[in-house]
Amino acid sequence: MRVYLSGEIHTDWREQIVAGAEGLGIAFDAPVTDHAASDDCGVAILGAEPDKFWHDRKGALVNSIRTRNGIEGADVVVVRFGDKYKQWNAAFDAGYAAAMGKPLIILQPPEHDHALKEVDAAALAVARAPGQVVDILRYVLEGTLPG
Amino acid sequence: MRVYLSGEIHTDWREQIVAGAEGLGIAFDAPVTDHAASDDCGVAILGAEPDKFWHDRKGALVNSIRTRNGIEGADVVVVRFGDKYKQWNAAFDAGYAAAMGKPLIILQPPEHDHALKEVDAAALAVARAPGQVVDILRYVLEGTLPG
């Protein structure tokens, strides 16, 4: 099973899921989570841009090679919304995955429930903690429940 | 041509586009923009829910009948990001439209450029004002430029 971990890059939720899922035989994919590399990959490889808009465009297009392939190749897509920032790319990924019929798990704190209601409604599970995502993946693969 | 107008519901940008596009023969679709109706449609029709999470879920699912059909039937999808709120449903719609290969126009103020870079990178145009969207639609249909 391939699982794509989209969204927030400032906490260790991916590491928690990967560690918790050890032994389940899952291949995890994710966007590049090095913030600086992700922001600058376009100009670092393809040449500088004086205009920030095109600087960002070049990087976003290069990153989309990875994110699109990651979502399209996934059996399950997990999208994490954290406490901060706009996180529109996370919601974009969720919409992209939903339109492709990918099983979607949203990982988000309760304070975002109302703002995420359309995103959550397209998901098969809304989790509050990385451990719940692991529990779902284990259940889906092995049929066993926690505890 | 069918154009779906997704996103922000607190300013009159849709009215401006519809008025500006008069005579072009475009059929416009949009989500329900009555905020209260949109929030409560699920429980108003299908029965109250004591838990706000399911109250929201019911409404979001009913609304998605309209939004999914609107996007899927569209020749062009315009997504507006305004000044306020999380607007994750707008970004979700953009991702959904992108995955379906729909031509996408993003309408947003420059201060969101960096946060929207992944969304913008999937779009065929990033406009700053409703009139630019009208100009694009007129150009696409009639080949004429403003001025």
Next chain:
Amino acid sequence: MRVYLSGEIHTDWREQIVAGAEGLGIAFDAPVTDHAASDDCGVAILGAEPDKFWHDRKGALVNSIRTRNGIEGADVVVVRFGDKYKQWNAAFDAGYAAAMGKPLIILQPPEHDHALKEVDAAALAVARAPGQVVDILRYVLEGTLPG
């Protein structure tokens, strides 16, 4: 908007929906609801079969010309589960519609909730009465709520 009304054929729920939706400009489709004609269409047109299994097969195949086209051409699929019978064709239609990404509304009495939980989970609304289906369709088309 095209709406396909699948499922139970022994009560007047279709008539109630069609009457309630008058003026909304909806084109309704449905399977052949004449039970005898539906059961015998295969042999009546293509010749008798001594074996009931093939008698049924011939009819089911002919009926599927109508049901598949009805579902595939629909913008919304409503599936009604009534009080009696196995109604496996209704559940089959629901699964067929779900796999095609059609917005699905299930109309069923509460006593079937547990048995229909997988079907309901694929739906965008679970209604208890035909009038609720009408209310949803009106809301989806016109954005107005009852009352």
Next chain:
Amino acid sequence: MRVYLSGEIHTDWREQIVAGAEGLGIAFDAPVTDHAASDDCGVAILGAEPDKFWHDRKGALVNSIRTRNGIEGADVVVVRFGDKYKQWNAAFDAGYAAAMGKPLIILQPPEHDHALKEVDAAALAVARAPGQVVDILRYVLEGTLPG
């Protein structure tokens, strides 16, 4: 070859097929067949729900991660209808598989023939015993007939 075994979970038909198909190199998938775990997986992982409807919904959505992936990844889908219960999820899976163009084998007792005629008409074989399913899989893979 991947074969998904959908439907009834109260008899050992899956075990019979898996045992009979030993040596054919088939990878079998199936829903979680632990009835209690299947019913409660949603609340056990994601938190209790006072309302049985949402209790069921949470579980059905989590289970659908496994069932959808199982059907979509299958080369052949076998759906078993037993003697008891509504089994609407089995018929739903059959419809889902049919819409995806998956080769479908229905395993059911003759007393259900009339009620299952639409489901059977979408299938490539209607078997009465698990051994017949094994015989079909062996024939499809190796071209040899029983006896």
Next chain:
Amino acid sequence: MRVYLSGEIHTDWREQIVAGAEGLGIAFDAPVTDHAASDDCGVAILGAEPDKFWHDRKGALVNSIRTRNGIEGADVVVVRFGDKYKQWNAAFDAGYAAAMGKPLIILQPPEHDHALKEVDAAALAVARAPGQVVDILRYVLEGTLPG
């Protein structure tokens, strides 16, 4: 409803179906049935070919503009096998329609049953006379049986 009438071009079966279906509001499509025009359209329009193989290729490619569009736009595809000739293009059209999920009706005399068993198995009806095809179309559209 659009119906594509593929296959044999030496008898008046198309005319019988079109006449019988009068008043049902069906739009019928068909290949060019003028045998000489169909054979020579490529070279007549695009220039002579000394080699019969390429003469035929040019014509077959031009004809396929019509036949592919006809099948792809059809709600029902009828394929007629007559008494004579190889009729491989008819079987090719049947396979093409089947792969696209088009409801397929085969019209053929009983003496071809064994040779057409794979084609028939992909069809929703096997008719012996044009009138039966009309009866199916009327039943599918209006729910009424003959007699």
Next chain:
Amino acid sequence: MRVYLSGEIHTDWREQIVAGAEGLGIAFDAPVTDHAASDDCGVAILGAEPDKFWHDRKGALVNSIRTRNGIEGADVVVVRFGDKYKQWNAAFDAGYAAAMGKPLIILQPPEHDHALKEVDAAALAVARAPGQVVDILRYVLEGTLPG
């Protein structure tokens, strides 16, 4: 029938086809053929770019709203290669149309035969003059040959 006329914009081949096809009931689409408008549409509507690369990018993206929709909505795509220029957008459109399974007619002078052999091999006809395209369209629609 919708026909998209892609490619060369410096001769009157489109006008010849449209005039020749009068009375056939064909709806023709095409890119914007005003060269200056086509080159500058992006910056004229969305704001100037100092860098020619992004000036071109903005315009090409806006134009692609029209060209993608034109190709995707077409029943037949005609691509004209003229005597001059690189015409890579014409070949790109041909590849795009081929991948979507659109019937493709190439209109090109014989001196390009070798260079266009891969493009021609994906086409259903290679014409030398606009009148031949008209003859094909008339034959496809009405079954009649010239002369």
Next chain:
Amino acid sequence: MRVYLSGEIHTDWREQIVAGAEGLGIAFDAPVTDHAASDDCGVAILGAEPDKFWHDRKGALVNSIRTRNGIEGADVVVVRFGDKYKQWNAAFDAGYAAAMGKPLIILQPPEHDHALKEVDAAALAVARAPGQVVDILRYVLEGTLPG
């Protein structure tokens, strides 16, 4: 690379291709070529049918599990037309493969050229001998030509 070998089952053309392609790393699939088993598989496994039509239907449906999967999983589909029989299933497979966009190689004697012109026009190569098919496969994989 997976290659599906469809069509004639009375000569050793498949063996010739498999032997000639040794060392190329190709996985070959084919229908069941034991004529008696292929004709009787349905009734042998699922029970006798007094009516030859349904005897054939049962077998054809069971065989289609293998043939459909074989074609859908193939990178190249080779269809052989021999000297004898109607061979409509071969033409059906060719149409099925063509509609799925599978690269198609037809292997047939010149006397069938005219009758197969529509089938050949959908193919990427028309070969006369099994060795030519091997040469094509080797060229496609390794870029080397015979001699």
Next chain:
Amino acid sequence: MRVYLSGEIHTDWREQIVAGAEGLGIAFDAPVTDHAASDDCGVAILGAEPDKFWHDRKGALVNSIRTRNGIEGADVVVVRFGDKYKQWNAAFDAGYAAAMGKPLIILQPPEHDHALKEVDAAALAVARAPGQVVDILRYVLEGTLPG
């Protein structure tokens, strides 16, 4: 990851990319780059053609078995435009890949920027040197930037 390297065959850009990407675990595919073999494969295998047009057609069709499969199986498609020749097959491949939603990288010198603007606008990166393509692939796979 599979990467298809389309386009120019007269310089060693493919070798540079393959060498630079050593250790990344990428499987590279490409058209046959032996110009003479590529031009003559059709007639060398399937028999001579006196008319150069059909000589070319035969070869182009055989080559398309490899190129179509290569593009369809790729996770990333790189298309190189060199200094010379029409290179319409390169632009055709780019259009084909774009329509299939494949991530596209264009490798071309700046002097072609204007002529390639429509092709570039469909790409996720426009590189000037093979090393930049390697840098992109490494970044996409490993998240590391050069330098």
